Amino acid sequence: MVEWWKQSVFYEIYMPSFKDGNGDGIGDFSGITSKLDYLKELGIDGLWLTPFYPSPKVDNGYDIADYYEIDSDYGTMEDFELLIKEAHQGGIKVIADLVLNHTSSEHKWFKESRSNKDHPKRDWYIWRDEPNNWESFFGDTAWEYDQVTNQYYYHAFAKEQVDLNWANPDVKEAMFDVMKFWLEKGVDGFRLDVINFLKVNDRFIDNPFDADKNEQNHLYDKDQEGILTIIEQIAEFVHQYPDKFLVGEVGSEDIGILKQFSGLGKLDVVFNFNIGSIEKFDAGRLFEQLSETEKAYDEHQVPTLFFSSHDMSRFISRFGGDEDRAKAVAALMLTAKGVPFLYFGDEIGMRDWITDDIEKMKDVQGLMGYKLALEAGKTAEEALAIANEKSRDKSRTPMRWNASGNVGFSDAEPWITIPNDAMKVNVAEQENDPASMLSFYKKLLHLRKEHSALRLGEYEELRYDEGMISYIKKDHSERIRVLLNFSNQERVLNVGNDAVLLLATKQESPESGRILANEAMLIKEGL
Protein backbone atom coordinates (compact mmCIF):
# COMPACT_ATOMS: atom_id res chain seq x y z
CA MET A 1 0.00 0.00 0.00
CA VAL A 2 1.32 3.39 -0.98
CA GLU A 3 1.22 5.89 1.87
CA TRP A 4 -1.51 8.50 1.35
CA TRP A 5 0.87 11.45 1.52
CA LYS A 6 3.01 10.11 -1.34
CA GLN A 7 0.15 10.70 -3.69
CA SER A 8 -1.31 13.84 -2.15
CA VAL A 9 -1.27 17.46 -3.17
CA PHE A 10 -1.17 19.78 -0.17
CA TYR A 11 -2.57 23.29 -0.04
CA GLU A 12 -1.11 25.79 2.40
CA ILE A 13 -3.60 28.02 4.17
CA TYR A 14 -2.20 31.13 5.81
CA MET A 15 -4.74 31.28 8.64
CA PRO A 16 -5.61 34.99 8.80
CA SER A 17 -5.93 35.33 5.05
CA PHE A 18 -7.97 32.49 3.61
CA LYS A 19 -11.61 33.03 4.56
CA ASP A 20 -13.31 35.02 7.27
CA GLY A 21 -16.37 33.22 8.62
CA ASN A 22 -17.53 35.69 11.30
CA GLY A 23 -17.00 39.05 9.66
CA ASP A 24 -14.21 40.38 11.89
CA GLY A 25 -11.77 40.76 9.01
CA ILE A 26 -9.60 37.79 10.01
CA GLY A 27 -9.67 34.36 8.39
CA ASP A 28 -10.83 31.55 10.68
CA PHE A 29 -11.86 27.90 10.98
CA SER A 30 -15.52 28.42 10.13
CA GLY A 31 -14.38 30.28 6.99
CA ILE A 32 -12.19 27.37 5.95
CA THR A 33 -14.98 24.87 6.62
CA SER A 34 -17.30 26.93 4.43
CA LYS A 35 -14.78 26.60 1.58
CA LEU A 36 -14.25 22.85 1.74
CA ASP A 37 -16.40 22.39 -1.35
CA TYR A 38 -14.19 24.84 -3.23
CA LEU A 39 -11.10 22.90 -2.13
CA LYS A 40 -12.61 19.55 -3.09
CA GLU A 41 -13.55 20.84 -6.49
CA LEU A 42 -10.09 22.27 -6.94
CA GLY A 43 -8.78 18.76 -6.33
CA ILE A 44 -6.33 19.05 -3.45
CA ASP A 45 -5.89 16.22 -0.92
CA GLY A 46 -4.44 17.81 2.20
CA LEU A 47 -4.37 21.14 4.02
CA TRP A 48 -1.42 22.65 5.86
CA LEU A 49 -2.71 25.19 8.34
CA THR A 50 -0.26 27.81 9.63
CA PRO A 51 -0.21 28.15 13.46
CA PHE A 52 -3.65 28.63 15.02
CA TYR A 53 -2.71 28.52 18.71
CA PRO A 54 -3.12 31.49 21.08
CA SER A 55 -0.40 33.98 20.26
CA PRO A 56 0.45 37.67 20.61
CA LYS A 57 1.22 37.35 16.85
CA VAL A 58 4.47 39.24 16.82
CA ASP A 59 5.32 36.78 14.04
CA ASN A 60 1.74 35.98 13.09
CA GLY A 61 1.35 32.89 15.23
CA TYR A 62 4.88 31.51 15.00
CA ASP A 63 5.12 32.79 18.57
CA ILE A 64 2.90 30.36 20.46
CA ALA A 65 1.71 31.28 23.96
CA ASP A 66 -0.32 28.13 24.63
CA TYR A 67 0.09 24.84 22.78
CA TYR A 68 -3.24 23.41 23.90
CA GLU A 69 -5.77 25.98 22.75
CA ILE A 70 -7.15 27.76 19.69
CA ASP A 71 -6.54 31.46 19.19
CA SER A 72 -9.88 33.24 19.54
CA ASP A 73 -9.24 35.10 16.25
CA TYR A 74 -9.61 31.75 14.51
CA GLY A 75 -12.61 30.44 16.47
CA THR A 76 -13.06 27.79 19.14
CA MET A 77 -11.90 24.23 19.70
CA GLU A 78 -15.34 23.13 18.44
CA ASP A 79 -14.79 25.06 15.21
CA PHE A 80 -11.43 23.34 14.81
CA GLU A 81 -12.95 19.91 15.46
CA LEU A 82 -15.73 20.56 12.98
CA LEU A 83 -13.22 21.48 10.28
CA ILE A 84 -11.27 18.28 10.89
CA LYS A 85 -14.44 16.21 10.81
CA GLU A 86 -15.84 17.75 7.64
CA ALA A 87 -12.48 17.77 5.88
CA HIS A 88 -12.08 14.06 6.64
CA GLN A 89 -15.59 13.33 5.43
CA GLY A 90 -14.66 15.02 2.18
CA GLY A 91 -11.44 13.01 1.88
CA ILE A 92 -9.15 15.89 2.81
CA LYS A 93 -6.35 15.45 5.36
CA VAL A 94 -5.26 18.25 7.67
CA ILE A 95 -1.75 18.87 8.98
CA ALA A 96 -0.94 21.42 11.66
CA ASP A 97 2.03 23.74 11.73
CA LEU A 98 3.96 23.22 14.94
CA VAL A 99 6.72 25.40 16.33
CA LEU A 100 8.99 23.30 18.54
CA ASN A 101 12.04 25.54 18.42
CA HIS A 102 10.74 28.50 20.37
CA THR A 103 7.75 29.77 22.34
CA SER A 104 6.29 33.22 22.70
CA SER A 105 7.81 35.26 25.51
CA GLU A 106 4.21 35.30 26.79
CA HIS A 107 4.18 31.53 27.28
CA LYS A 108 3.90 30.51 30.93
CA TRP A 109 7.01 28.32 30.63
CA PHE A 110 9.07 31.37 29.75
CA LYS A 111 7.48 33.51 32.42
CA GLU A 112 8.47 30.87 34.95
CA SER A 113 11.92 30.47 33.46
CA ARG A 114 12.69 34.16 33.63
CA SER A 115 11.31 34.55 37.18
CA ASN A 116 14.50 33.37 38.91
CA LYS A 117 17.70 31.48 38.23
CA ASP A 118 16.72 28.57 40.45
CA HIS A 119 13.34 27.92 38.96
CA PRO A 120 13.00 24.32 37.69
CA LYS A 121 12.13 25.72 34.25
CA ARG A 122 15.15 28.02 34.12
CA ASP A 123 16.98 25.51 31.94
CA TRP A 124 14.06 25.13 29.52
CA TYR A 125 15.43 28.15 27.66
CA ILE A 126 18.98 29.28 26.85
CA TRP A 127 20.40 31.73 29.38
CA ARG A 128 23.94 33.17 29.44
CA ASP A 129 25.83 35.82 31.40
CA GLU A 130 27.36 37.19 28.22
CA PRO A 131 26.05 37.13 24.66
CA ASN A 132 28.18 35.78 21.79
CA ASN A 133 28.05 37.20 18.26
CA TRP A 134 25.10 35.17 16.97
CA GLU A 135 22.62 37.19 14.97
CA SER A 136 18.88 36.71 14.78
CA PHE A 137 17.53 35.55 11.42
CA PHE A 138 15.41 38.68 11.39
CA GLY A 139 18.51 40.86 11.89
CA ASP A 140 20.45 42.28 14.89
CA THR A 141 21.71 40.36 17.92
CA ALA A 142 20.07 37.08 18.91
CA TRP A 143 20.47 37.82 22.63
CA GLU A 144 18.16 39.85 24.84
CA TYR A 145 19.18 41.15 28.21
CA ASP A 146 16.65 40.40 30.92
CA GLN A 147 16.76 42.64 33.96
CA VAL A 148 14.93 40.24 36.26
CA THR A 149 17.95 37.97 36.62
CA ASN A 150 20.66 39.98 34.80
CA GLN A 151 21.24 37.37 32.12
CA TYR A 152 20.69 37.18 28.37
CA TYR A 153 18.32 34.79 26.67
CA TYR A 154 18.71 33.46 23.15
CA HIS A 155 16.20 34.01 20.31
CA ALA A 156 16.97 32.91 16.76
CA PHE A 157 14.07 35.04 15.49
CA ALA A 158 12.28 37.98 17.16
CA LYS A 159 13.04 38.68 20.82
CA GLU A 160 9.45 37.67 21.57
CA GLN A 161 10.21 34.18 20.14
CA VAL A 162 12.40 32.61 22.80
CA ASP A 163 14.41 29.52 21.88
CA LEU A 164 13.75 26.43 23.92
CA ASN A 165 16.69 24.43 25.20
CA TRP A 166 16.36 21.06 23.50
CA ALA A 167 19.43 19.81 25.35
CA ASN A 168 17.04 19.49 28.31
CA PRO A 169 15.03 16.21 28.09
CA ASP A 170 12.05 17.79 29.89
CA VAL A 171 11.53 20.09 26.92
CA LYS A 172 11.30 17.11 24.63
CA GLU A 173 8.81 15.38 26.90
CA ALA A 174 6.65 18.50 27.08
CA MET A 175 6.60 18.76 23.30
CA PHE A 176 5.79 15.07 22.86
CA ASP A 177 2.75 15.69 25.06
CA VAL A 178 1.76 18.55 22.76
CA MET A 179 2.07 16.35 19.68
CA LYS A 180 0.06 13.59 21.33
CA PHE A 181 -2.71 16.05 22.14
CA TRP A 182 -3.14 17.20 18.53
CA LEU A 183 -2.70 13.75 17.02
CA GLU A 184 -5.50 12.53 19.25
CA LYS A 185 -7.61 15.49 18.14
CA GLY A 186 -7.34 14.03 14.66
CA VAL A 187 -4.68 16.01 12.81
CA ASP A 188 -2.98 13.90 10.14
CA GLY A 189 0.50 15.13 10.90
CA PHE A 190 2.64 18.20 11.35
CA ARG A 191 4.62 20.73 9.42
CA LEU A 192 7.58 21.23 11.74
CA ASP A 193 8.81 24.79 11.78
CA VAL A 194 12.60 25.51 11.53
CA ILE A 195 13.26 21.97 12.68
CA ASN A 196 17.03 22.03 12.06
CA PHE A 197 17.37 24.86 14.60
CA LEU A 198 16.46 22.80 17.68
CA LYS A 199 20.08 22.27 18.67
CA VAL A 200 22.66 25.02 19.01
CA ASN A 201 26.38 24.59 19.59
CA ASP A 202 26.87 23.80 23.28
CA ARG A 203 30.11 25.80 23.51
CA PHE A 204 28.47 28.85 21.94
CA ILE A 205 31.33 29.41 19.48
CA ASP A 206 31.05 32.72 17.61
CA ASN A 207 29.76 32.47 14.05
CA PRO A 208 32.25 33.38 11.31
CA PHE A 209 31.57 36.19 8.84
CA ASP A 210 30.97 35.35 5.20
CA ALA A 211 32.81 38.08 3.31
CA ASP A 212 31.37 37.08 -0.08
CA LYS A 213 27.80 37.35 1.06
CA ASN A 214 28.63 40.18 3.46
CA GLU A 215 26.69 38.53 6.26
CA GLN A 216 27.14 36.20 9.18
CA ASN A 217 27.55 32.53 8.36
CA HIS A 218 25.22 30.67 10.72
CA LEU A 219 27.62 27.83 11.35
CA TYR A 220 26.95 27.16 15.03
CA ASP A 221 23.29 28.01 15.58
CA LYS A 222 21.67 25.36 13.34
CA ASP A 223 22.31 21.85 11.96
CA GLN A 224 24.29 21.00 15.10
CA GLU A 225 25.43 17.63 16.32
CA GLY A 226 22.62 15.64 17.89
CA ILE A 227 19.88 17.18 15.76
CA LEU A 228 19.36 14.01 13.74
CA THR A 229 18.88 11.99 16.92
CA ILE A 230 16.12 14.36 17.97
CA ILE A 231 14.56 14.12 14.51
CA GLU A 232 14.59 10.32 14.76
CA GLN A 233 12.95 10.46 18.18
CA ILE A 234 10.23 12.81 16.94
CA ALA A 235 9.62 10.60 13.90
CA GLU A 236 9.45 7.48 16.04
CA PHE A 237 7.02 9.12 18.43
CA VAL A 238 4.69 10.43 15.72
CA HIS A 239 4.82 7.31 13.58
CA GLN A 240 3.55 5.18 16.46
CA TYR A 241 0.24 6.60 15.33
CA PRO A 242 -0.69 4.98 12.04
CA ASP A 243 -0.75 7.08 8.87
CA LYS A 244 0.62 10.28 10.37
CA PHE A 245 2.81 12.47 8.22
CA LEU A 246 5.74 14.76 9.00
CA VAL A 247 7.10 17.49 6.76
CA GLY A 248 10.03 19.46 8.06
CA GLU A 249 11.09 22.98 7.33
CA VAL A 250 14.86 22.57 7.17
CA GLY A 251 16.20 26.03 6.50
CA SER A 252 18.76 25.23 3.81
CA GLU A 253 19.10 25.25 0.05
CA ASP A 254 21.85 22.67 0.19
CA ILE A 255 20.63 19.28 -0.99
CA GLY A 256 23.47 17.66 0.97
CA ILE A 257 21.98 19.03 4.21
CA LEU A 258 18.34 18.58 3.24
CA LYS A 259 18.79 14.92 2.42
CA GLN A 260 19.96 14.09 5.94
CA PHE A 261 16.58 14.89 7.43
CA SER A 262 14.13 12.68 5.56
CA GLY A 263 13.75 9.01 4.76
CA LEU A 264 13.62 5.80 6.78
CA GLY A 265 13.19 6.54 10.48
CA LYS A 266 13.27 10.29 9.90
CA LEU A 267 10.84 12.92 8.62
CA ASP A 268 8.68 11.76 5.72
CA VAL A 269 9.74 14.74 3.63
CA VAL A 270 11.39 18.13 3.97
CA PHE A 271 10.78 21.24 1.93
CA ASN A 272 13.20 21.21 -0.98
CA PHE A 273 14.26 24.84 -0.88
CA ASN A 274 17.03 23.92 -3.32
CA ILE A 275 14.29 23.68 -5.94
CA GLY A 276 11.55 25.89 -4.52
CA SER A 277 13.30 29.07 -3.56
CA ILE A 278 15.09 29.92 -6.79
CA GLU A 279 14.93 33.71 -6.92
CA LYS A 280 14.83 34.57 -10.58
CA PHE A 281 13.38 32.23 -13.13
CA ASP A 282 16.10 30.05 -14.61
CA ALA A 283 15.01 26.84 -16.35
CA GLY A 284 18.56 25.47 -16.43
CA ARG A 285 18.98 25.94 -12.71
CA LEU A 286 15.58 24.43 -12.05
CA PHE A 287 16.48 21.37 -14.09
CA GLU A 288 19.84 21.09 -12.35
CA GLN A 289 18.20 21.08 -8.90
CA LEU A 290 15.56 18.56 -9.98
CA SER A 291 18.21 16.19 -11.23
CA GLU A 292 20.58 16.82 -8.28
CA THR A 293 17.73 15.90 -5.96
CA GLU A 294 16.95 12.80 -7.99
CA LYS A 295 20.60 11.75 -7.72
CA ALA A 296 20.97 12.56 -4.03
CA TYR A 297 17.83 10.87 -2.73
CA ASP A 298 17.64 7.18 -1.91
CA GLU A 299 14.66 4.92 -2.59
CA HIS A 300 12.98 5.93 0.70
CA GLN A 301 13.21 9.66 0.09
CA VAL A 302 10.65 11.72 -1.74
CA PRO A 303 11.19 15.37 -2.71
CA THR A 304 8.64 18.15 -2.25
CA LEU A 305 7.64 20.60 -4.94
CA PHE A 306 6.56 24.17 -4.21
CA PHE A 307 7.45 27.64 -5.42
CA SER A 308 5.48 29.94 -3.09
CA SER A 309 4.73 30.12 0.62
CA HIS A 310 3.89 32.58 3.38
CA ASP A 311 7.63 33.28 3.67
CA MET A 312 8.32 33.87 -0.01
CA SER A 313 7.30 36.04 -2.88
CA ARG A 314 4.51 34.47 -4.97
CA PHE A 315 6.18 32.67 -7.85
CA ILE A 316 4.10 34.26 -10.57
CA SER A 317 5.47 37.67 -9.50
CA ARG A 318 8.94 36.39 -8.74
CA PHE A 319 9.23 34.74 -12.14
CA GLY A 320 8.26 37.88 -14.06
CA GLY A 321 4.45 37.94 -14.03
CA ASP A 322 3.90 35.92 -17.21
CA GLU A 323 0.81 33.71 -16.91
CA ASP A 324 1.92 31.16 -19.50
CA ARG A 325 5.19 30.65 -17.70
CA ALA A 326 3.30 30.37 -14.40
CA LYS A 327 1.12 27.62 -15.90
CA ALA A 328 4.16 25.72 -17.12
CA VAL A 329 5.74 26.01 -13.66
CA ALA A 330 2.50 24.72 -12.12
CA ALA A 331 2.57 21.82 -14.58
CA LEU A 332 6.07 20.98 -13.39
CA MET A 333 5.03 21.23 -9.74
CA LEU A 334 2.12 18.86 -10.26
CA THR A 335 3.78 16.28 -12.50
CA ALA A 336 7.45 16.02 -11.55
CA LYS A 337 8.56 13.55 -8.87
CA GLY A 338 7.59 14.73 -5.41
CA VAL A 339 4.84 15.87 -3.08
CA PRO A 340 3.42 19.22 -4.24
CA PHE A 341 2.55 22.02 -1.81
CA LEU A 342 0.36 24.69 -3.41
CA TYR A 343 0.05 28.05 -1.72
CA PHE A 344 -3.48 29.47 -1.42
CA GLY A 345 -4.25 32.05 -4.09
CA ASP A 346 -1.63 30.82 -6.55
CA GLU A 347 -4.42 28.87 -8.25
CA ILE A 348 -6.02 32.17 -9.29
CA GLY A 349 -2.72 33.84 -10.06
CA MET A 350 -2.64 36.26 -7.11
CA ARG A 351 0.36 38.56 -7.31
CA ASP A 352 2.72 40.00 -4.71
CA TRP A 353 1.68 43.12 -2.89
CA ILE A 354 4.24 45.84 -2.23
CA THR A 355 3.40 48.75 0.05
CA ASP A 356 4.32 52.40 -0.44
CA ASP A 357 3.62 53.14 3.20
CA ILE A 358 5.63 51.61 6.04
CA GLU A 359 2.65 52.18 8.37
CA LYS A 360 0.81 49.46 6.45
CA MET A 361 3.55 46.88 6.86
CA LYS A 362 2.81 44.09 9.35
CA ASP A 363 5.63 41.60 8.98
CA VAL A 364 8.20 41.59 11.78
CA GLN A 365 11.02 40.80 9.36
CA GLY A 366 10.14 43.73 7.09
CA LEU A 367 9.78 46.12 10.02
CA MET A 368 13.08 44.99 11.49
CA GLY A 369 14.74 45.56 8.10
CA TYR A 370 13.31 49.08 8.07
CA LYS A 371 14.54 49.88 11.57
CA LEU A 372 18.06 48.57 10.94
CA ALA A 373 18.27 50.39 7.59
CA LEU A 374 17.37 53.72 9.21
CA GLU A 375 19.89 53.07 11.98
CA ALA A 376 22.52 52.41 9.32
CA GLY A 377 21.86 55.88 7.88
CA LYS A 378 19.61 55.02 4.91
CA THR A 379 16.91 57.48 3.84
CA ALA A 380 13.27 56.64 4.55
CA GLU A 381 12.78 55.80 0.89
CA GLU A 382 15.78 53.46 0.78
CA ALA A 383 14.71 51.87 4.05
CA LEU A 384 11.22 51.24 2.66
CA ALA A 385 12.70 49.50 -0.38
CA ILE A 386 14.79 47.28 1.91
CA ALA A 387 11.77 46.60 4.11
CA ASN A 388 9.67 45.60 1.09
CA GLU A 389 12.42 43.31 -0.05
CA LYS A 390 12.44 41.53 3.32
CA SER A 391 8.76 41.76 4.15
CA ARG A 392 6.71 38.61 3.78
CA ASP A 393 3.45 40.57 3.67
CA LYS A 394 3.82 40.39 -0.11
CA SER A 395 2.30 36.92 -0.31
CA ARG A 396 0.07 37.12 2.76
CA THR A 397 -2.76 39.29 1.47
CA PRO A 398 -6.28 37.89 1.78
CA MET A 399 -7.66 35.43 -0.74
CA ARG A 400 -9.57 37.18 -3.51
CA TRP A 401 -12.92 35.41 -3.40
CA ASN A 402 -14.56 38.14 -5.44
CA ALA A 403 -13.90 41.56 -6.90
CA SER A 404 -15.57 43.57 -4.17
CA GLY A 405 -14.15 45.92 -1.54
CA ASN A 406 -12.50 44.08 1.27
CA VAL A 407 -11.56 41.06 -0.78
CA GLY A 408 -14.35 38.87 0.51
CA PHE A 409 -13.80 39.67 4.16
CA SER A 410 -17.25 41.24 4.65
CA ASP A 411 -17.28 44.90 5.58
CA ALA A 412 -14.82 44.61 8.42
CA GLU A 413 -11.34 46.01 8.12
CA PRO A 414 -9.16 43.12 6.97
CA TRP A 415 -6.15 42.33 9.13
CA ILE A 416 -3.98 43.75 6.40
CA THR A 417 -5.07 46.67 4.24
CA ILE A 418 -4.52 46.51 0.54
CA PRO A 419 -5.90 48.83 -2.09
CA ASN A 420 -8.90 47.34 -3.86
CA ASP A 421 -7.37 47.62 -7.27
CA ALA A 422 -4.07 46.02 -6.25
CA MET A 423 -5.28 42.69 -7.50
CA LYS A 424 -7.59 42.14 -10.36
CA VAL A 425 -7.81 38.39 -10.12
CA ASN A 426 -10.55 36.70 -8.11
CA VAL A 427 -12.28 33.33 -7.72
CA ALA A 428 -15.78 34.45 -8.73
CA GLU A 429 -14.62 35.68 -12.13
CA GLN A 430 -12.49 32.66 -12.84
CA GLU A 431 -14.85 29.94 -11.73
CA ASN A 432 -16.90 29.86 -14.91
CA ASP A 433 -14.16 30.77 -17.33
CA PRO A 434 -12.60 27.71 -18.95
CA ALA A 435 -9.55 29.76 -19.95
CA SER A 436 -8.81 30.97 -16.41
CA MET A 437 -5.86 30.08 -14.20
CA LEU A 438 -8.27 28.42 -11.78
CA SER A 439 -9.75 26.20 -14.51
CA PHE A 440 -6.24 25.27 -15.56
CA TYR A 441 -5.26 24.22 -12.02
CA LYS A 442 -8.43 22.15 -11.72
CA LYS A 443 -7.74 20.39 -14.99
CA LEU A 444 -4.18 19.62 -13.98
CA LEU A 445 -5.16 18.39 -10.53
CA HIS A 446 -7.82 16.14 -12.02
CA LEU A 447 -5.42 14.72 -14.60
CA ARG A 448 -3.13 13.89 -11.72
CA LYS A 449 -5.91 12.00 -10.00
CA GLU A 450 -6.69 10.02 -13.15
CA HIS A 451 -3.12 9.07 -13.99
CA SER A 452 -1.10 7.19 -11.41
CA ALA A 453 2.12 7.73 -13.41
CA LEU A 454 1.82 11.46 -12.75
CA ARG A 455 1.48 10.90 -9.03
CA LEU A 456 3.77 7.99 -8.41
CA GLY A 457 5.75 7.28 -11.55
CA GLU A 458 9.52 7.17 -11.73
CA TYR A 459 11.47 9.21 -14.23
CA GLU A 460 12.27 7.23 -17.33
CA GLU A 461 14.28 10.18 -18.53
CA LEU A 462 14.84 13.67 -17.23
CA ARG A 463 16.31 16.07 -19.76
CA TYR A 464 17.20 19.63 -20.47
CA ASP A 465 17.70 21.08 -23.88
CA GLU A 466 18.02 24.81 -24.51
CA GLY A 467 15.31 26.01 -22.21
CA MET A 468 13.12 22.92 -22.46
CA ILE A 469 12.72 20.65 -19.43
CA SER A 470 11.23 17.28 -20.30
CA TYR A 471 10.68 13.99 -18.59
CA ILE A 472 8.75 10.78 -18.88
CA LYS A 473 6.90 9.57 -15.80
CA LYS A 474 6.33 5.87 -15.88
CA ASP A 475 4.66 3.28 -13.70
CA HIS A 476 3.35 -0.24 -14.33
CA SER A 477 0.32 1.03 -16.23
CA GLU A 478 1.44 4.00 -18.31
CA ARG A 479 4.07 6.39 -19.57
CA ILE A 480 3.43 10.09 -19.69
CA ARG A 481 5.78 12.54 -21.36
CA VAL A 482 5.88 16.02 -19.87
CA LEU A 483 7.30 18.81 -22.00
CA LEU A 484 7.93 22.23 -20.51
CA ASN A 485 9.18 24.67 -23.09
CA PHE A 486 10.57 27.54 -21.07
CA SER A 487 12.46 28.94 -24.05
CA ASN A 488 11.29 31.79 -26.25
CA GLN A 489 11.10 29.57 -29.30
CA GLU A 490 8.60 27.06 -30.50
CA ARG A 491 9.88 23.53 -31.05
CA VAL A 492 8.97 20.61 -33.23
CA LEU A 493 7.53 17.67 -31.31
CA ASN A 494 8.92 14.20 -31.70
CA VAL A 495 6.30 11.85 -30.41
CA GLY A 496 5.14 8.41 -31.47
CA ASN A 497 1.99 7.66 -33.49
CA ASP A 498 0.17 6.19 -30.53
CA ALA A 499 0.65 9.36 -28.47
CA VAL A 500 -2.43 10.95 -26.90
CA LEU A 501 -2.35 14.58 -25.90
CA LEU A 502 -3.64 15.05 -22.36
CA LEU A 503 -2.97 18.75 -21.96
CA ALA A 504 -1.50 21.72 -23.80
CA THR A 505 -1.43 25.04 -21.99
CA LYS A 506 -1.50 27.36 -25.01
CA GLN A 507 -2.82 25.67 -28.14
CA GLU A 508 -6.41 24.59 -28.28
CA SER A 509 -5.90 21.88 -30.86
CA PRO A 510 -2.19 21.43 -31.43
CA GLU A 511 -2.32 19.89 -34.87
CA SER A 512 0.87 21.72 -35.72
CA GLY A 513 3.19 19.12 -34.21
CA ARG A 514 4.83 21.93 -32.30
CA ILE A 515 5.12 23.13 -28.76
CA LEU A 516 4.98 26.92 -28.40
CA ALA A 517 7.24 29.14 -26.32
CA ASN A 518 6.33 28.93 -22.62
CA GLU A 519 3.95 26.08 -23.26
CA ALA A 520 3.53 22.89 -21.25
CA MET A 521 2.27 19.64 -22.73
CA LEU A 522 1.38 16.28 -21.24
CA ILE A 523 1.37 13.39 -23.67
CA LYS A 524 0.44 9.80 -22.93
CA GLU A 525 2.56 7.31 -24.83
CA GLY A 526 2.47 3.56 -25.25
CA LEU A 527 4.18 1.44 -22.60
Ligand code: GLC
Ligand atom coordinates in the same frame (compact mmCIF):
# COMPACT_ATOMS: atom_id res chain seq x y z
C1 GLC B 1 9.48 29.60 9.79
C2 GLC B 1 8.14 30.16 9.40
C3 GLC B 1 8.25 31.66 9.40
C4 GLC B 1 8.62 32.10 10.80
C5 GLC B 1 9.90 31.40 11.30
C6 GLC B 1 10.09 31.56 12.77
O1 GLC B 1 10.46 29.93 8.87
O2 GLC B 1 7.74 29.65 8.17
O3 GLC B 1 7.07 32.27 8.98
O4 GLC B 1 8.85 33.48 10.81
O5 GLC B 1 9.82 30.02 11.06
O6 GLC B 1 9.16 30.80 13.49
